[in-house]
Amino acid sequence: MFAGSHKTSQDLLYPKVEEANIDFEEVDEALRTNIFNVMLGRRSQRKFDETKPVEDSKMEMIFAAADTAPTAGGFQGFEIFNVKRDEIKIKLVEAANKQPYVNAPVVLVFCMNPERVRMNFPQDILKKFSLQDATLAAAYAQLAAHALGLSSIWIGMIDEIKVMNALETKYTPSSILCIGYPRKILQPKSKRSLIGLIHEI
Numbered sequence: 001m002f003a004g005s006h007k008t009s010q011d012l013l014y015p016k017v018e019e020a021n022i023d024f025e026e027v028d029e030a031l032r033t034n035i036f037n038v039m040l041g042r043r044s045q046r047k048f049d050e051t052k053p054v055e056d057s058k059m060e061m062i063f064a065a066a067d068t069a070p071t072a073g074g075f076q077g078f079e080i081f082n083v084k085r086d087e088i089k090i091k092l093v094e095a096a097n098k099q100p101y102v103n104a105p106v107v108l109v110f111c112m113n114p115e116r117v118r119m120n121f122p123q124d125i126l127k128k129f130s131l132q133d134a135t136l137a138a139a140y141a142q143l144a145a146h147a148l149g150l151s152s153i154w155i156g157m158i159d160e161i162k163v164m165n166a167l168e169t170k171y172t173p174s175s176i177l178c179i180g181y182p183r184k185i186l187q188p189k190s191k192r193s194l195i196g197l198i199h200e201i
């Protein structure tokens, strides 16, 4: 990823030496992985290419990205379940108001773990912290997935108890992130104008 970061006198901006062999692949990757391009190009996807599994190396990068998210006190009050078994995926479809695309090539369930947040605050605050920790981790994972040429859908419409039963866990889920290769690349949706969004006071 960082190939070419080795500076030589040839790389100096001025005096400029015309580069005959431009590595377009490297330029493409730099453009695709620039954080602003990743954010601007992401679009929710509910149709995945079932014939194209997600490589383990990409999953590792997605998990590493989630692991970098800021968390309350740095305590990382969240857990990630990487659901591999089909029978659990089917239960998660049911737990997500029967949304069929939850049965995706990759299904990650982000859960809250307030017990990890060892801060001297009331329980409801620790719960709130762990909800934010899990949400941020999922958002980082979603952006990382897009940067890696994958698509995703965030599932918030879940029955917490049904998800917990499906996972056989005591941890409360915050969201499910379904990931896979897209069947068709979709253009990003238009968003609110910044004028209406930002309230300068």
Ligand SMILES: Cc1cc2nc3c(=O)[nH]c(=O)nc-3n(C[C@H](O)[C@H](O)[C@H](O)COP(=O)(O)O)c2cc1C
Binding pocket: 042, 043, 044, 045, 046, 099, 153, 154, 155, 156, 157, 158, 188, 189
């Ligand atoms: C908190 C939250 C909950 C969501 N829940 C669902 C869901 O249950 N099912 C679904 O299909 N999409 C869900 N989405 C995805 C949104 O519908 C999608 O992000 C939105 O339409 C904007 O489209 P975009 O992501 O392409 O910009 C959810 C997104 C968020 C952030």
